[in-house]
Amino acid sequence: METPPPNSHNDILIVEDSALYVSHFEKVFATTPYSVATITNGLAAWERLQTSQPKILLLDWNLPGLDGPTICRRLRAHQCERYVFVIMLTSMQRLEDVLTGFDAGADDYMVKPFESAVLKAKVRVGIRLWELEASNTSKVQLLARANLRQQDLIQTLEEKNRVISQQTQDIQNAQVQLVETARRAGMAEIATSVLHNVGNLLNTAMTSSTVIRETVGHSRVVSLTRLAEVLRNQPQGLLEFVRSDPRGAKVTEFISEIAAALGSEHQLVAGKLAVLAESHEQIRQIIALQQSYAGVTGVKDSVHLPGLIEDATRLFIESFKKHEIAIRCDFSPELPAILVEKHKLLQILINLLTNARDATKSRNREDRHIRITAACGTPDTVTMKLTDNGVGISPENQERIFNFGFTTKADGHGFGLHGCANLAREMGGTLKASSPGQGQGATFSLTLPIK
Numbered sequence: 001m002e003t004p005p006p007n008s009h010n011d012i013l014i015v016e017d018s019a020l021y022v023s024h025f026e027k028v029f030a031t032t033p034y035s036v037a038t039i040t041n042g043l044a045a046w047e048r049l050q051t052s053q054p055k056i057l058l059l060d061w062n063l064p065g066l067d068g069p070t071i072c073r074r075l076r077a078h079q080c081e082r083y084v085f086v087i088m089l090t091s092m093q094r095l096e097d098v099l100t101g102f103d104a105g106a107d108d109y110m111v112k113p114f115e116s117a118v119l120k121a122k123v124r125v126g127i128r129l130w131e132l133e134a135s136n137t138s139k140v141q142l143l144a145r146a147n148l149r150q151q152d153l154i155q156t157l158e159e160k161n162r163v164i165s166q167q168t169q170d171i172q173n174a175q176v177q178l179v180e181t182a183r184r185a186g187m188a189e190i191a192t193s194v195l196h197n198v199g200n201l202l203n204t205a206m207t208s209s210t211v212i213r214e215t216v217g218h219s220r221v222v223s224l225t226r227l228a229e230v231l232r233n234q235p236q237g238l239l240e241f242v243r244s245d246p247r248g249a250k251v252t253e254f255i256s257e258i259a260a261a262l263g264s265e266h267q268l269v270a271g272k273l274a275v276l277a278e279s280h281e282q283i284r285q286i287i288a289l290q291q292s293y294a295g296v297t298g299v300k301d302s303v304h305l306p307g308l309i310e311d312a313t314r315l316f317i318e319s320f321k322k323h324e325i326a327i328r329c330d331f332s333p334e335l336p337a338i339l340v341e342k343h344k345l346l347q348i349l350i351n352l353l354t355n356a357r358d359a360t361k362s363r364n365r366e367d368r369h370i371r372i373t374a375a376c377g378t379p380d381t382v383t384m385k386l387t388d389n390g391v392g393i394s395p396e397n398q399e400r401i402f403n404f405g406f407t408t409k410a411d412g413h414g415f416g417l418h419g420c421a422n423l424a425r426e427m428g429g430t431l432k433a434s435s436p437g438q439g440q441g442a443t444f445s446l447t448l449p450i451k
């Protein structure tokens with residue numbers, strides 16, 4: 001009897017000890033496409049099944065070594081790689097035998113002698129079921145593998161999520177700190193402008209007073225005093241001195257010369273004193289202005305926009321003069337007073353004016369302009385527009401300039417506009433920017449409710 005090499009998977013394994021039946025089976029399956037192996041001993045059959053499983057096991061009952069039902073029972077208890085379809089083929093034909101066979105795990109039961117056609121039909125059914133089972137198993141395996149991959153993925157995602165949560169938390173903390181810094185920076189903006197301007201004005205005053213001191217220190221008035229002394233000590237009297245003394249002839253000329261010198265000294269000192277007085281007045285106004293804006297948060301005042309805009313631009317007088325920036329204001333005559341927290345509005349204006357100043361610095365000195373207009377928008381709102389002819393804003397940056405921390409300046413923080421937009425919102429208004437493009441200036445429009 002030919003036995004297939006171990007580990008090869010045959011379609012059908014026949015376990016049958018009767019040589020007659022073995023040759024009969026061989027004839028039956030000779031015309032089918034199935035590969036068939038035969039074993040005549042029960043124990044040998046069981047050993048073969050440990051390493052290689054057929055699709056169909058045709059199992060006799062009475063066998064040397066191990067009987068059919070025992071082989072079947074062990075097979076079902078054994079962890080097989082694939083399902084084995086078992087057909088018991090035996091001469092045991094009592095009902096209890098049939099039931100024992102099924103109980104042992106047989107899938108089908110045939111009694112000898114049998115119809116070859118029926119056996120072939122049953123084998124076909126077995127093969128079909130085996131294939132179904134195999135395809136299910138591979139699907140289950142695929143699913144299991146996919147499941148494993150998914151679990152891996154979930155784990156990786158969870159890990160990433162943890163990292164992102166931590167980073168988000170860090171960013172939130174940093175954001176809170178930055179917002180606080182920005183808020184302080186905004187509050188300090190007015191104070192800084194005030195100090196900056198007072199400092200500039202004090203410089204101007206210092207220069208004037210130095211000039212006055214030097215002029216007075218080197219005044220020709222000393223020569224006049226000396227002449228008066230000489231004249232007082234002339235025993236023959238002033239007339240005689242002028243007539244007879246050689247020095248007397250020059251007195252008139254000398255007096256005219258001193259008078260002219262004293263005249264210019266006087267003019268210089270008077271001019272510088274005027275500058276001093278003006279600086280003093282401006283310092284007084286700026287300090288008064290700062291005091292009037294150091295209001296309590298949350299308190300609204302009735303504000304006339306032209307006056308407030310004038311106050312804001314006053315803080316830039318020195319700076320605009322230095323950079324030769326021309327500022328022009330046009331206000332609608334029907335502009336009503338609005339109810340706002342005026343220090344917030346001043347803060348916005350200072351930021352917008354600072355930005356406009358920075359933007360126009362790129363142009364030639366003789367061509368730097370800022371224009372401010374204010375008019376009623378709708379019956380309930382007023383709109384103030386601040387237009388400069390500076391660097392302008394590229395289309396891609398027009399959305400980003402209000403983002404916290406966005407800046408294109410080497411020394412910028414990117415707090416200004418973000419803070420202004422927030423303040424505008426707090427006041428129930430809006431702040432918008434527009435620009436025809438780079439190098440073509442920009443307009444910032446602040447719309448606020450009248451009440």
Ligand SMILES: Nc1ncnc2c1ncn2[C@@H]1O[C@H](COP(=O)(O)OP(=O)(O)OP(=O)(O)O)[C@@H](O)[C@H]1O
Nearest residue numbers: 355359392401407408409412413414415416417442
């Ligand atoms: N008038 C303007 N013309 C052109 N670009 C402007 C103008 N105003 C603002 N920008 C652009 O918007 C950016 C953000 O302005 P923002 O005032 O928020 O910050 P910053 O001026 O850069 O720094 P800071 O926090 O000191 O104000 C500026 O860096 C600039 O690129």
Ligand SMILES: [Mg+2]
Nearest residue numbers: 354355416417
């Ligand atoms: Mg700014």
